[in-house]
Amino acid sequence: MLRSIGISLLLAGANCIAPAQAASPNNPLGTGPEAVAAGHVIFNRTCTACHGTDGAEGERAPALVGDRRFFRLSENAIFDTIKNGILGTAMPALGLPDDDIWRIVVFIRAMRASASDVDVPGDAEHGAAVFSGKGGCLKCHMLLGQGGIIGPDLSNIGAQMTLQHLRESLTQARPIPIGYRPVKVVTRSGETVEGIAKNEDGFSIQILDFHDKLHLYDKSELRQIVHGTTSLMPRNYDQALTPGEYQDLAAMLGHQVTVKLHVKDQGEGEVGR
Amino acid sequence: MKRLALTLSLALASSLCAQVTDKQLELSPDSDWLHYNGGYSSQRHSGLDQIRLSNVGSLVSKWVYHVPGGGGLQSVPIVVDGVMYITQPNEIYALDGRSGRLIWQYHHILAKAPDREGPNRGVAVFEDKVYFTTTDSFLIALNTASGNVLWQSKIAEASEGYHSSAAPLVAKGKVMVGVIYGDRGLNGFLVAFDARTGERLWQFDSIPKPGEPGSESWVGDSWKHAGGATWLTGSYDPELNLLYWAIGNPSPDFNGDVREGDNLYTDSMVALGLNTGKMKWHFQFTPHDVMDWDGAEIPVLVDAPFDGKMRKLLVQADRNGFYYVLDRETGQFLHGSKLARQVNWATGLTAQGRPILVPGIEPSLKGTKVCPSSTGATNWMSPTYNPQTGLFYFVALEGCGLATKNTEKFRPGGFQYRAGGDVLLKDDTWKVYVRALELTTGKQVWEQERVGSGSLGGGLLSTAGGVIFSGELNGEFVALNAKTGQPVWHFNTGQPINSQPMTYMVDGKQYVGLTANSDVFGFALFEPEKALAK
Missing domain, CATH: 2.30.30.100 (SH3 type barrels.)
Known part of the structure; x- marks a missing residue:
């Protein structure tokens, strides 16, 4: 698939017309925040009835984001599914213009991406001050060799979690990780x-x-x-911190990366993010 | 909870203090096993005697831990207060030493270097930190209780081909780490880091630069791609404050024509000041080696009478087929003798310990029979010294090779630079043994063949219970009577053993630990009442 994209790009670059039966259409919109925001609007209008808000799982269709294993990961796999539906299931061909389908694709992939791959609003530098100060996070968590060890090491958290997972960890009860x-x-x-x-x-x-x-x-x-039945992790950071502090803390964690994981995000059948 | 026999309630759970002090690191191995070779002296002799000749027959495997994706494990388990640390390349595991259950694991994610290349031989410990090195040449310090990374420091440039595989050595707040590969024309060195901060403190270069003492032993630019890897863990004498590190072979391995001279400090033992890394003395086992006989074998430190006088000795069974006794204060050669029957390249050693060469016994373009083969009469598998018997035990290989040389050139980037090799002559004489030598005379007291092992296999452990533990390449883990060499127990691990056994005690119970290919084993005496209580 990659090779045929390469060839069609080469042809376009040589000012030729791509064959009419191009095997793989290309995302013409990029993956920037505008495309994600536009995709979010279309997704909520078109997809949430079945897949739930922000693809978190609905009554009639499975979650599109989260910690489950996904079969459709690449841009084109998701595009084709939305355009053509899945025969034998409740997933219809949506009949949207291609550009709108691409916007949904970009949104779904942004939701799955690790926090460091998406645009997290907020002042990360101030978030670091909240992390070590008012948030009290270092008491249990380690960051680049400093801090406590009773909670998971957060040195690479931005590459390990989706933004949604990160926010939920700060504000909601979540399953306790193995070993904690x-x-x-x-x-x-x-x-x-x-x-x-x-x-x-x-x-x-x-x-x-x-x-x-x-x-x-x-x-x-x-x-x-x-x-114990509940995690030691407090889940009231949206209450204990001001909205600004909370946003900045999330931005700081979202940017906290030492090693990039899941570089194979174009692959089929890999565990999705 | 199940109802339990009263006798069992006597067993107390360990309340663990994870702080390893300098003082503890200086002790001979007892309940803990804190160094790759047990203690600074590398004697690999444990004071534990719960498992002894009279009961070793009832030794059983208490647990097995399968290392995910493991293979060819060479890691020697390190145990602190019942917590066992083992490694495979770029991964470290903390296990419950009583049950083999995983406590934590850490995987070092690599930017580019191969993830599973080469062996990793294990960790070092100090205070609340555990240290290991990676295939992309980093030294990593982790918290012993959680596995959190505290810092990581670059040892060498991975892009040039450097890796690091030996277990580090910690002494007085410094961590010493070596590098490989000497078979790729990469010059070896030893680096000391601050054990608390990871700051780089000093570096000893195996190959002297032009103008430095020893540089006269290289011709032209041959010193630039000269080898001298530091691929095994050294020893340390706290009293003399000297490190003893064995240096690997010169590059290219088999063609010495491009590097006329003795090629210092390859195939040498060097004594380095701990504080500065400055060399106090050196002794070269194989000047101008052309058989890949890097003198990297373990330096074993023993205080013993020699010629009627107490001496601080360093003994080494060398890959070149000779056993050496040195004075470790001065480096003076005291004794040397053949440790294998098949040694044809030298008739003996001079009074200074220099080999007396047999002309023509070296790799040639058409091939020459050289004994021992390039595998060596022994190799990296650790020996052991038992102060109770006064015997030195090591793994010996009888065998020769048909050695050729060629004109292979150095290529930057970590490619093979051997310029030759040998075809191993696996005829009827090709045999592997565990041998016991008198410490100061090198006289053989007994030998026990490792039947069915095509090559050397794992190293040795000695205990105060009068037993030598020995891991064979054919998968058998064997206990030998330290005085006679007679086998007194064996267990088939079902996979090749390429590591050295160790022993430790938790809550009054002695265990023997071993990594074998893809699994870690914990052995202890069978307790019928406990088995029934379950």
């Missing part, structure tokens, strides 16, 4: 240890306590194990 579930155990000798379970099976449990110490137990040594 709160746990309290009482040993047979009466000692109580509280922390997070880095791992657990039917016979052993590995706990990181709130003083950065690891405790390794055979379960035969424990009298009681109580698993």
Whole structure:
């Protein structure tokens, strides 16, 4: 597919007319914020009835963004699906002008992209001050070698999460990531240890306590194990911070990248973002 | 929770303090195993004796951890307070040493360099940090409890072809790391970093630059693509404050015509001041090596009587087929003797320890039979010294090669620059052994063949229980009687062993740890009552 695009680009560059039966149409609009915003409007008008607001999953059709595995990832795969529908399912051919379809494509891909790939409004520099100051984030999280270890390292968070995921992590209860579930155990000798379970099976449990110490137990040594049901992560940053501070914090996290992940985002059948 | 026998409740969970101090790093291995070769002396002798000759027969595998995507593992597990750290290239894993369960893992994402190239031999630890090196030549420090990256420092330019694979060594707040490849014409060096900050402190260059002492041992520009990789972990004497690092072969490996001279400091042991990296002495095992016999084998430090006088010794079983005893204060050669039956390139050593060459026994355009082969009479698999028996144990390979040279040229960017090679003559004499030598005389006391192993395999561990543990390339993990060499236990891991075993204790129970190809094993004595309680 890439090769045929290359050839048609080459032909266009040589001032020739591309063949009428071009295998792969090209996105003529780019992926800038204007296209994303325009796509958002068309998406909400056309797609949300089935796929839910912002593609978060509707009653009649699956989510288009989030942590599930997607079969249609590339621009052209999504374009063709919207243009032609999926035979045998409720997904119709939409009959929109091609440019509007491209706008929807750009919007869906922006929603899936990691936060660092999209335009996150806000003052990242001020967000860094909120992160280390009022937000109190360093107490639990590490950033480039500084901070706590009871929460995940955020040094590369902008490349690891979608913007939506990032915002939800700051404001909503989300599933607790593996290795961070709160746990309290009482040993047979009466000692109580509280922390997070880095791992657990039917016979052993590995706990990181709130003083950065690891405790390794055979379960035969424990009298009681109580698993926490909610994450240690506060979820009220939109309340505890001013709207400006919250926006700037999200911008700072969205820009926080050390290594780019998911560079294969054009591939089919990869895990989508 | 299940009801448990009272005896079990005596076992207390470990409350872990993750701070590894200088003092701990100076101790001989006991409950913890803090260095690639156990301790600064690299004796690989543990004081643990719960597993001993009388009960080793009931040793069983307590757990196995499969390293995702693992293969050819050479990582020696490091254990601090029951937490085990193992590596494969660009990945580090923290495991529960009692159960083998994963605590955390970290994958270093590479910009360009190959992700799975070469082995990685393991980590070093200090305070709350664990250190490892990557195929794109970074030293990375991570938090021991969480695996969070604290800093990373560049060791060398990956674009020039440099990698780093040896386990680092930490001493008095410094982390020493080496580089590879000496077979690609890349000049080796050893770098010290500040263990707390990652700041680069000093560098020792294996190959002296023009005008520096030793540069007269190279002709013309041959020093520029000269090898001398620092591809194994060295030893350290805290009292003398000297590091002992073994330096790899010269480049090109098999054609010495382009590099006339002794080619210092390749195939040498160098003693470096810890504070400055300045060389105090050197001893070259194989001057002008043309058989890839890099003298990189482990320097083992022992204090023992020699000629009736207590001496600070350094002993090494070298790839070139000789066993060496040096004075580690001065570098003085004290003793040398053949450690293999098939050594045809030298008749012996002079009083200064220089090989007495047999003319013509070197790679030629048409091929020459040279013994040992380029694989060596021994190699990187660690030896061990047991102070109770006074014996030095190592893995030996009897075998020769048909060695040729050619005129291959150096190409920048990390390409092979060997200019020859040898065809291994795997005839009836090609055999692998574990051998025990008297420390100061090199006299062989016993040998035990590794039957069915086509090459050297993994290294050795000695314990106060009177047992030598030995991992064979054919997959057998074997315990030998340290006094006689008789096998007293074995376990088929089902995959080639290319690593050195180690031992540790958690909550009063001794374990033996080993990486074998794609898996990590934890062995301990069988406890029938505990098995029934489950």
